Amino acid sequence: MELETSVYRPNVAVYDSPDGVEVRGRYDQVFAKILTREALGFVAELQREFRGHVRYAMECRREAKRRYNSGAVPGFDPSTKFIRDGEWVCASVPPAVADRRVEITGPVERKMIINALNSGAKVFMADFEDALSPSWENLMKGQVNLKDAVDGTITFHDKSRNKVYKLNDQVAKLFVRPRGWHLPEAHILIDGEPATGCLVDFGLYFFHNYAKFRQTQGSGFGPFFYLQKWNILGTSLDQADQEAKIWNSVFERAEKMAGIERGSIRATVLIETLPAVFQMNEILYELRDHSVGLNCGRWDYIFSYVKTFQAHPDRLLPDRVLVGMGQHFMRSYSDLLIRTCHNRGVHAMGGMAAQIPIRDDPKANEMALNLVKKDKLREVRAGHDGTWAAHPGLIPICMDAFSHMGNNPNQIKSMKRDDASAITEEDLLQIPRGVRTLEGLRLNTRVGIQYLAAWLTGSGSVPLYNLMEDAATAEISRVQNWQWIRYGVELNGDGLGVRVSKELFGRVVEEEMERIEKEVGKDKFKKGMYKEACKMFTKQCTAAELDDFLTLAVYDHIVAHYPINVSRL
Numbered sequence: 163m164e165l166e167t168s169v170y171r172p173n174v175a176v177y178d179s180p181d182g183v184e185v186r187g188r189y190d191q192v193f194a195k196i197l198t199r200e201a202l203g204f205v206a207e208l209q210r211e212f213r214g215h216v217r218y219a220m221e222c223r224r225e226a227k228r229r230y231n232s233g234a235v236p237g238f239d240p241s242t243k244f245i246r247d248g249e250w251v252c253a254s255v256p257p258a259v260a261d262r263r264v265e266i267t268g269p270v271e272r273k274m275i276i277n278a279l280n281s282g283a284k285v286f287m288a289d290f291e292d293a294l295s296p297s298w299e300n301l302m303k304g305q306v307n308l309k310d311a312v313d314g315t316i317t318f319h320d321k322s323r324n325k326v327y328k329l330n331d332q333v334a335k336l337f338v339r340p341r342g343w344h345l346p347e348a349h350i351l352i353d354g355e356p357a358t359g360c361l362v363d364f365g366l367y368f369f370h371n372y373a374k375f376r377q378t379q380g381s382g383f384g385p386f387f388y389l390q391k392w393n394i395l396g397t398s399l400d401q402a403d404q405e406a407k408i409w410n411s412v413f414e415r416a417e418k419m420a421g422i423e424r425g426s427i428r429a430t431v432l433i434e435t436l437p438a439v440f441q442m443n444e445i446l447y448e449l450r451d452h453s454v455g456l457n458c459g460r461w462d463y464i465f466s467y468v469k470t471f472q473a474h475p476d477r478l479l480p481d482r483v484l485v486g487m488g489q490h491f492m493r494s495y496s497d498l499l500i501r502t503c504h505n506r507g508v509h510a511m512g513g514m515a516a517q518i519p520i521r522d523d524p525k526a527n528e529m530a531l532n533l534v535k536k537d538k539l540r541e542v543r544a545g546h547d548g549t550w551a552a553h554p555g556l557i558p559i560c561m562d563a564f565s566h567m568g569n570n571p572n573q574i575k576s577m578k579r580d581d582a583s584a585i586t587e588e589d590l591l592q593i594p595r596g597v598r599t600l601e602g603l604r605l606n607t608r609v610g611i612q613y614l615a616a617w618l619t620g621s622g623s624v625p626l627y628n629l630m631e632d633a634a635t636a637e638i639s640r641v642q643n644w645q646w647i648r649y650g651v652e653l654n655g656d657g658l659g660v661r662v663s664k665e666l667f668g669r670v671v672e673e674e675m676e677r678i679e680k681e682v683g684k685d686k687f688k689k690g691m692y693k694e695a696c697k698m699f700t701k702q703c704t705a706a707e708l709d710d711f712l713t714l715a716v717y718d719h720i721v722a723h724y725p726i727n728v729s730r731l
């Protein structure tokens with residue numbers, strides 16, 4: 163089902179949708195094989211059953227934001243102590259994914275899917291969130307690509323290099339990461355309202371692939387998912403774990419529709435918001451029949467630290483490059499996650515080092531690879547059961563570091579980390595140490611604008627200054643700028659004693675735009691969306707109120723509706 167992307171097809175046909183469902187995205191015969199009446203019907207059922215719960219969960223997030231903005235800080239919920247203290251374990255890990263020592267991640271792009279599945283990693287996390295710009299074309303092609311991947315028929319012909327890509331005999335196990343709850347899908351209206359993005363991603367993927375996946379990949383289990391960007395909060399049990407509860411119910415609903423055993427679907431939840439670190443037991447408890455662990459989503463976690471404390475001028479971050487896993491609050495988070503997961507019998511996955519191979523500079527390349535190696539050795543020695551790799555070139559290093567586990571598929575039983583039960587709220591909230599510099603402000607600006615320009619033109623993950631940048635890392639640049647401008651912080655690492663202001667930021671933006679133009683070249687600069695990205699990024703950094711998500715605030719710019727009043731097929 164390879165797509166002829168360059169061929170223009172007039173929009174003369176429409177999708178065959180069930181009652182109440184309207185597809186406003188471009189028609190394509192290949193997309194129509196995904197957007198069948200039955201598959202859309204399943205998505206609509208999920209939407210109708212869960213939209214009220216999702217709306218309530220989003221309102222709870224807003225309520226929590228009001229509390230944090232009034233001075234509260236996140237902590238362990240006294241009302242769920244019985245869950246944290248209780249003796250329970252999650253369902254046992256499916257044998258097919260017992261060994262997850264290296265997981266490669268990437269957007270649901272055709273060539274990358276094939277490369278990732280062939281990469282030698284144990285798992286491929288196919289991403290509809292941080293690494294993907296959620297345009298209609300990207301999302302629908304992503305669904306087509308995943309279906310072909312699960313069917314084992316996926317191929318890709320790189321015409322410029324006359325190279326054909328196809329799957330090896332041995333491939334990584336597939337996990338799919340749907341979008342977060344906050345993102346709508348404006349191209350699919352259900353009862354007149356945009357569908358919830360993650361229910362579209364999950365529903366379409368599950369509907370088309372569950373049977374084949376369980377047969378060929380999951381040995382009777384699956385499909386497997388990554389879930390993320392939760393902000394589970396609240397002071398009553400009713401609210402506390404509701405985002406986990408909703409997903410659990412979605413899984414049960416899907417299992418029922420498919421007629422497969424309860425507990426077939428398994429998911430790893432990324433702990434990537436500050437409030438969620440206090441609810442790791444609660445999340446596992448709610449998902450105990452569907453869980454296969456937690457993961458340290460370190461980049462969104464850093465973003466969440468700033469977001470949660472947006473009204474706390476006493477908790478400002480140092481330069482972004484200084485907020486690594488060595489900071490006390492980050493180490494405490496990773497250690498407590500390991501202890502929690504192993505106590506409940508599931509994987510404690512590590513996270514992503516941002517370095518990627520540097521082709522044209524062997525010395526810089528060696529330094530980058532050494533940083534990755536150090537990060538992975540820290541993870542495996544701490545007790546993590548596996549890690550993430552952003553690029554196939556990093557897999558040998560990650561594999562080598564995790565050979566520390568010997569012949570064991572994981573460390574669930576051998577690294578209990580009981581010592582980490584002493585980790586306190588103070589440990590998890592400790593303010594990161596380090597200085598703030600003008601170069602930090604410049605780098606945030608340069609990276610934020612270039613990332614947004616890429617996202618607006620369809621790329622959700624890009625290499626910038628030899629690092630992987632995606633929605634999560636770009637968020638840190640945005641909110642850190644916002645925080646520094648908002649509180650007029652002193653740049654105390656330069657010896658200049660300058661305070662950040664809107665005027666200083668304005669000058670930085672101008673100078674960094676000139677630099678970007680020089681770096682990318684006049685032609686690319688003109689053709690790209692740098693000016694638009696600059697305007698949007700500047701607006702967000704200087705807004706009176708911090709936008710919740712960078713991508714949500716600019717989503718309208720990638721929505722492309724098509725006329726619907728044309729003849730049916």
Ligand SMILES: CC(=O)SCCNC(=O)CCNC(=O)[C@H](O)C(C)(C)COP(=O)(O)OP(=O)(O)OC[C@H]1O[C@@H](n2cnc3c(N)ncnc32)[C@H](O)[C@@H]1OP(=O)(O)O
Pocket residue numbers: 266267268269273274275277278289292293461462514518551552553554623624625629630631632634635
């Ligand atoms: C914070 C988080 O959420 S982390 C998870 C989300 N982020 C991600 O998943 C990022 C994944 N990584 C990537 O997107 C890419 O590696 C980038 C953008 C960082 C770098 O991309 P590039 O500069 O194009 O990589 P490069 O040119 O070195 O690629 C070399 C080859 O490796 C392939 N490749 C690179 N990264 C990946 C990947 N993650 N998965 C599969 N293949 C990959 C390329 O397709 C290319 O293949 P080819 O030689 O057959 O043409």
Ligand SMILES: O=CC(=O)O
Pocket residue numbers: 292390432434458459460461462463513514634
């Ligand atoms: O999704 C991963 C992260 O680090 O954010």
Ligand SMILES: [Mg+2]
Pocket residue numbers: 292390432434459461462634
């Ligand atoms: Mg993330």
